[in-house]
Amino acid sequence: MKVLFVVWELVPFFQVGGLGDVAKALPKKLHQQGVDVRVILPFYKALKLHRQQKKLIKEFTVVYDGKKQKVTIFQIHFLDAKIPVYILKNEKWLNIPSKDIFSFYNLCVYEILKNNYLEWVPDVVHCQDHHTGLIPLLIKDGNLKFKTLLTIHNLNHQGKYSLDIVKKMGLKHSKCRVIQWETKKKQINFLLEGIIHADLVNAVSPSYAKEIFTEEYGCGLDEIIRNEGQKISGILNGIDYDSRDPVHDKNINFNYGVDSAIKGKRLNKKFLQEKLGFTVSDDIPLIGFIGRFESKQKGLDIMHKMIRRVNLQKFQFVILGQGEVEWEDQFLWLASFYKKNVSYISVFDKKLASQIYAGADFLLVPSRFEPCGLIQMIAMRYGTLPIARATGGLKDSIIDGVDGFLFKKYSSFDLETKMKQAVEIWKNDKKKINEMIVTAMKKDFSWDKSAREYIKLYEKLCNQSQIS
Ligand code: GLC
Numbered sequence: 001m002k003v004l005f006v007v008w009e010l011v012p013f014f015q016v017g018g019l020g021d022v023a024k025a026l027p028k029k030l031h032q033q034g035v036d037v038r039v040i041l042p043f044y045k046a047l048k049l050h051r052q053q054k055k056l057i058k059e060f061t062v063v064y065d066g067k068k069q070k071v072t073i074f075q076i077h078f079l080d081a082k083i084p085v086y087i088l089k090n091e092k093w094l095n096i097p098s099k100d101i102f103s104f105y106n107l108c109v110y111e112i113l114k115n116n117y118l119e120w121v122p123d124v125v126h127c128q129d130h131h132t133g134l135i136p137l138l139i140k141d142g143n144l145k146f147k148t149l150l151t152i153h154n155l156n157h158q159g160k161y162s163l164d165i166v167k168k169m170g171l172k173h174s175k176c177r178v179i180q181w182e183t184k185k186k187q188i189n190f191l192l193e194g195i196i197h198a199d200l201v202n203a204v205s206p207s208y209a210k211e212i213f214t215e216e217y218g219c220g221l222d223e224i225i226r227n228e229g230q231k232i233s234g235i236l237n238g239i240d241y242d243s244r245d246p247v248h249d250k251n252i253n254f255n256y257g258v259d260s261a262i263k264g265k266r267l268n269k270k271f272l273q274e275k276l277g278f279t280v281s282d283d284i285p286l287i288g289f290i291g292r293f294e295s296k297q298k299g300l301d302i303m304h305k306m307i308r309r310v311n312l313q314k315f316q317f318v319i320l321g322q323g324e325v326e327w328e329d330q331f332l333w334l335a336s337f338y339k340k341n342v343s344y345i346s347v348f349d350k351k352l353a354s355q356i357y358a359g360a361d362f363l364l365v366p367s368r369f370e371p372c373g374l375i376q377m378i379a380m381r382y383g384t385l386p387i388a389r390a391t392g393g394l395k396d397s398i399i400d401g402v403d404g405f406l407f408k409k410y411s412s413f414d415l416e417t418k419m420k421q422a423v424e425i426w427k428n429d430k431k432k433i434n435e436m437i438v439t440a441m442k443k444d445f446s447w448d449k450s451a452r453e454y455i456k457l458y459e460k461l462c463n464q465s466q467i468s
Contacts, residue, residue, distance in 0.1 A: 001458055002036045004122040006109055008102070008131040010039060012079065013087075014047045017292055018237075018374045019128060019153050022204070025240035028081050029451035035458070038120070040112075042094040042105050043074060043087035052076045057086065058117045062107055064093065064100075065168040071108050073117060080242065086118065102131045102190060103165040110138040113146060124149055124458045130159030133194030134169075140197055141175050147461035150198035152191070154371050155212050155219045156296060159190030192221055199461055201232045204372035205393030209234025217369055235454060236396050237372040238447035239381065246382045251354035258441045261383045262434060265358065272359030276343040278316045285423050286316045288360035288384070290353050290375050293323030293346075299366030299389065300327045305412035306419070307334060312341040315423075318356055319344045357382040362405075362422060366415050370394050380404065380440035385433075387419050403440040 005027050009020035027037045041047075054074040061068045072089040088094060093104035109132070112118060113125065127135050127150045136148040163186045166173055176193055195201055203209035209232055211217035212225050225232065246264065247257045253271050256264020266282065273280045291298050298321075307317055319331055319342070328346045335344035345352060357363075363379040365388035372393030376386040380397075386404040388394040398404035407418035426433050 001034070001124075001455065001462070002120070002122040003030065003038075003124045003126050003458060004109075004113075005037055005039045005126050005128070006132045006135060007039065007041050007128040008105070010041050010085065012048070012050060013076075013085070014041070014044060018372070021240065021374055022153070022237055023128065024078070025238065025447050026451060026454065027083055028078065028240070029238070029447035030454065031081055031083050033448075033451055033455060035455060038084045038086065038118070038122075039078075040086040040088070040109060042101065043072075043089040044095055046096065047087065049076060050079060052079075054087070060111065060115070060117055062104075062111050063170060064104055064107060069093065069104075071111075073112070099161055100165065100168065102159060103134065103161065103169050106132060106134040106138060106190075107169050109135055110142065110144075113139070113144055114142055122146065123462050126151065126454075126458075127194060127198065129153045130157055130189075130191035130194065133159055133190030133192075135194075136197035136199070137175065137193050138171075141171065147464065148198045148200075149457055149461060150194040150201045152195075152201065152203045152212070152371070154297075155191070155203075155217070155221060156369070158192065158219065158221070160185075160187045161190070162186055163188055192224060195221065195224055195228055199231070199464065200457055201228065202457065203232070203234045205236045205396045206234035207395045208369075208371045208392035211369070211392060233457070235450050235457075236393060237374060237377075238450050239374055239377045239445050241381075241446045244378050244381055246358055249354050249358070251351040252358040253355075254358075256358075256383075258383075258438055261437055261441060265361075265383055265437075268355065268359035269361070270359075272318070272355050273316065275355070276316075276318055278340055278343070283427075284314065284316050285361045285426055286318065286359065287362045287364060287387075287419070288356040288379075289317070289319045289321065289364045290356060291321045291365075293321045293327045295324055295327055297367055297369060299364075299368055299410070299415075300324075300330075302410065302412040302415050303364060303366050304330055304334065306416045307342065309412070310416060312338050315341060317342045318360065320349065320352055320356060322346045322348055357384055360384050361426060362387050362419070364415070364419070365389065365394055366410075367391060367394065368410050373397070376404065377445040380443055381445065383437040383441045385422065385436055385440060387415070387422050389415075397445070401436075403436055403443055 007023045011020045011024040030037045057073040059072050074087050076085045125146045125148050254267040331344040335342045363386050370392040390406040400406040405422045407414040
């Protein structure tokens with residue numbers, strides 16, 4: 001089985017969000033399970049090669065905006081597996097920020113497949129999110145025989161661009177199936193085209209795959225999703241067990257495993273309290289948040305309200321996240337008033353993230369929607385119990401009262417009530433909390449099972465092609 005994994009971010013070369021982690025961990029597992037998987041992404045200026053020598057594979061030209069553009073394919077590989085990574089260089093279009101970046105990138109991938117520039121023919125082209133959403137359409141339009149799978153990591157980001165992009169790509173408007181709708185706004189929607197034209201589509205958790213059929217979670221695409229319903233399924237992400245491991249994590253001061261978790265976490269908590277300038281005490285619960293500051297998704301409003309309302313003498317909050325400046329300011333303001341109990345760090349700091357996973361007692365994940373979410377799984381592997389909203393992948397990865405805590409309604413009051421219940425148990429029933437910590441740490445979030453499910457989808461696609 002040969003799979004080209006098409007994506008726009010890949011850890012550790014270039015990362016923006018959770019997709020970058022998935023792009024590293026899933027191909028690694030697929031490779032271990034015998035799939036010949038190769039990853040492709042743009043070679044941005046900001047991409048870090050980590051001292052790897054890049055190998056020149058091919059130079060070719062594509063016509064974009066009526067002009068010939070030179071593109072170079074280089075090859076590097078994963079740092080910890082023999083997986084080829086192709087990076088595409090073009091000074092003018094393949095850089096961020098540019099509104100043409102993804103249309104140009106999609107066209108390049110199409111040209112590569114059409115002309116076999118990699119001298120390697122995949123069975124399946126596995127596209128990730130809207131950044132790669134036009135590839136299934138281009139493949140169909142060009143009558144290429146590749147099968148396509150589109151994975152939706154986040155329906156809220158759809159990649160809407162002005163229609164002139166379609167012209168620049170040399171595509172006819174009529175090729176885009178629902179362009180009528182979008183033409184009113186003179187826009188093309190990459191994710192929508194991907195959902196319509198891909199042979200199969202999956203979302204990153206079974207619950208999210210169901211939620212997106214509804215108006216509430218469908219982000220305006222629910223009608224289309226219901227129409228294409230028979231080809232949509234859900235596969236829960238995993239986490240990379242090699243790098244997310246409290247036994248070996250070099251970013252934490254006291255490594256620990258399941259057997260030494262209680263002591264290890266106590267030492268890491270003390271370290272974190274000192275580092276943040278908080279009172280050092282075992283008796284005050286230390287509660288973390290790690291995530292992109294994206295108010296539509298991440299529940300920043302209910303978290304802010306809840307923190308403002310509770311008696312802060314009784315809690316310590318550490319919040320790590322960057323994004324919307326308005327929300328960064330709101331949390332900075334809060335932290336400036338309550339220095340001993342609220343700490344806000346706006347610079348993404350991998351080391352501190354690990355220290356929070358290891359040292360906090362609980363992790364808040366109050367998302368309005370969450371396609372999968374990786375932080376709750378990482379937290380659980382580090383024995384930090386998540387307090388999360390029962391939605392999407394959070395619902396699929398946490399069992400309330402067993403290995404974490406779930407609240408249903410999107411409200412600061414429900415979040416507060418659940419958090420206080422969790423803290424009550426933490427204060428008065430150490431035996432139960434310790435059991436929960438062990439259960440969470442032992443839970444299997446490795447990619448083995450999910451990678452097998454992806455292979456099933458690839459096989460389904462290949463069997464389809466034999467029939468047709
Ligand atoms: C997006 C989603 C997140 C998911 C990640 C990886 O960032 O918001 O829920 O875990 O993609 O699939």
